[in-house]
Amino acid sequence: xxxxxxxxxxxxxxxxxxxxxxxxxxxxxxxxxxxxxxxxxxxxxxxxxxxxxxxxxxxxxxxxxxxxxxxxxxxxxxxxxxxxxxxxxxxxxxxxxxxxxxxxxxxxxxxxxxxxxxxxxxxxxxxxxxxxxxxxxxxxxxxxxxxxxxxxxxxxxxxxxxxxxxxxxxxxxxxxxxxxxxxxxxxxxxxxxxxxxxxxxxxxxxxxxxxxxxxxxxxxxxxxxxxxxxxxxxxxxxxxxxxxxxxxxxxxxxxxxxxxxxxxxxxxxxxxxxxxxxxxxxxxxxxxxxxxxxxxxxxxxxxxxxxxxxxxxxxxxxxxxxxxxxxxxxxxxxxxxxxxxxxxxxxxxxxxxxxxxxxxxxxxxxxxxxxxxxxxxxxxxxxxxxxxxxxxxxxxxxxxxxxxxxxxxxxxxxxxxxxxxxxxxxxxxxxxxxxxxx
Ligand code: SAH
Ligand code: SF4
Ligand code: F3S
Numbered sequence: 001x002x003x004x005x006x007x008x009x010x011x012x013x014x015x016x017x018x019x020x021x022x023x024x025x026x027x028x029x030x031x032x033x034x035x036x037x038x039x040x041x042x043x044x045x046x047x048x049x050x051x052x053x054x055x056x057x058x059x060x061x062x063x064x065x066x067x068x069x070x071x072x073x074x075x076x077x078x079x080x081x082x083x084x085x086x087x088x089x090x091x092x093x094x095x096x097x098x099x100x101x102x103x104x105x106x107x108x109x110x111x112x113x114x115x116x117x118x119x120x121x122x123x124x125x126x127x128x129x130x131x132x133x134x135x136x137x138x139x140x141x142x143x144x145x146x147x148x149x150x151x152x153x154x155x156x157x158x159x160x161x162x163x164x165x166x167x168x169x170x171x172x173x174x175x176x177x178x179x180x181x182x183x184x185x186x187x188x189x190x191x192x193x194x195x196x197x198x199x200x201x202x203x204x205x206x207x208x209x210x211x212x213x214x215x216x217x218x219x220x221x222x223x224x225x226x227x228x229x230x231x232x233x234x235x236x237x238x239x240x241x242x243x244x245x246x247x248x249x250x251x252x253x254x255x256x257x258x259x260x261x262x263x264x265x266x267x268x269x270x271x272x273x274x275x276x277x278x279x280x281x282x283x284x285x286x287x288x289x290x291x292x293x294x295x296x297x298x299x300x301x302x303x304x305x306x307x308x309x310x311x312x313x314x315x316x317x318x319x320x321x322x323x324x325x326x327x328x329x330x331x332x333x334x335x336x337x338x339x340x341x342x343x344x345x346x347x348x349x350x351x352x353x354x355x356x357x358x359x360x361x362x363x364x365x366x367x368x369x370x371x372x373x374x375x376x377x378x379x380x381x382x383x384x385x386x387x388x389x390x391x392x393x394x395x396x397x398x399x400x401x402x403x404x405x406x407x408x409x410x411x412x413x414x415x416x417x418x419x420x421x422x423x424x425x426x427x428x429x430x431x432x433x434x435x436x437x438x
Contacts, residue, residue: 002032006040011048014196015081017147019046020136022106029110033139042076042113047083049162051335055083066096076113082166089121103167104129125168132177144417146185150178151197159274162337163198172205175212182224191385191417192229200232201239215247222251233259238276240285249292255402256293261301265320266313269306286324297403299328305355306334307346314358321365327373329366333359367429374427386418407432
């Protein structure tokens with residue numbers, strides 16, 4: 001009888017992809033993945049450390065799992081992911097936790113479960129670990145959209161960010177392994193794939209005379225799966241080259257959507273963040289993208305209240321938002337992360353109530369811009385990849401345009417995985433409403 005493992009995932013898409021790798025590792029041994037937590041012999045929680053509230057969520061979750069363990073004495077719980085790396089063996093002090101593994105230690109998970117004598121904690125970094133040869137196993141029943149992590153780790157050390165400390169140094173996977181995985185997804189009938197990395201466009205792989213940069217790889221991926229939608233995230237502005245823009249423009253199946261986190265509109269703050277670009281560079285990249293790909297969807301990440309951010313600096317962020325008119329923005333307030341350069345050298349000197357006020361002002365402005373952008377789509381036609389039923393009604397389906405905008409439309413006889421042509425008839429700041437055209 002196979003034992004059952006339940007994997008719960010927090011944080012970014014990289015963690016989603018890693019959970020599939022972990023499912024693959026566990027299934028290659030005596031385990032099978034389950035989506036029912038009360039049925040599980042082993043619970044694995046894949047954690048995030050990016051902001052303090054992401055970590056708070058995990059502690060709360062562990063209190064709940066403690067109660068499950070009271071009912072099932074044989075249940076084992078492991079913590080993996082970024083917070084496992086950061087918190088390490090201190091996790092074992094929590095009564096719900098039996099073992100801990102950081103992002104480079106997942107191959108040892110099946111053994112860790114059974115380890116009773118020595119401290120079951122693995123948090124060593126391994127620059128060579130790319131999980132080559134491990135087949136990812138889908139755990140969310142989504143067989144439409146797949147992820148491939150093409151780089152792991154990050155070398156950028158943005159001064160506020162924990163990721164370089166939780167995921168170690170950047171490494172790029174062998175392009176041949178990536179193309180094999182693309183073929184696998186294609187053969188399994190996936191309709192879309194997303195190439196993942198913390199700084200995906202710094203991908204670089206060298207072997208003898210063969211040198212492969214990100215645009216080269218993207219080209220090979222697009223040609224390997226010509227009928228699949230190809231996406232990639234997250235791009236760093238410093239590496240957003242003209243060659244990359246030209247490659248996107250040259251291939252129909254590379255989606256016209258770019259997630260390009262800007263973080264702040266103030267040069268003073270960008271420098272303090274160690275982002276390695278200026279406001280002017282960023283705006284120049286946006287211009288280059290829009291002139292080569294006029295219908296490109298552009299989204300971003302922004303956060304307010306970083307150390308030293310004055311009202312004037314913040315105004316420059318609002319001003320940049322107005323100038324670029326992002327389709328979508330993920331917005332946060334600064335949260336000090338232990339160990340980072342900013343935690344050691346800068347004061348967290350923007351008072352909490354000002355952070356909250358600025359965040360609210362950003363959100364309000366972005367909602368207005370998203371609504372304007374979406375209204376401008378009324379009357380236009382798009383191809384939509386159907387993902388499932390809309391939350392509100394089983395009579396409606398939802399999907400995404402290549403620009404990554406969410407569209408709803410009457411279900412008729414369509415189903416998840418179909419491509420449907422629609423015309424936009426109405427819009428809110430979050431969704432486009434449409435009718436089917438044939
Ligand atoms: N690698 C990506 C994303 C990293 S984390 C990139 O370079 O953009 C996702 C987002 O969380 C970041 O883009 C940033 O906006 C936000 N973030 C990261 N650290 C943060 C912190 N300490 N406080 C608040 N927001 C943070
Ligand atoms: Fe963090 Fe910067 Fe790396 Fe993104 S690029 S993961 S924000 S250090
Ligand atoms: Fe969180 Fe780690 Fe991703 S900190 S955002 S899960 S890389």
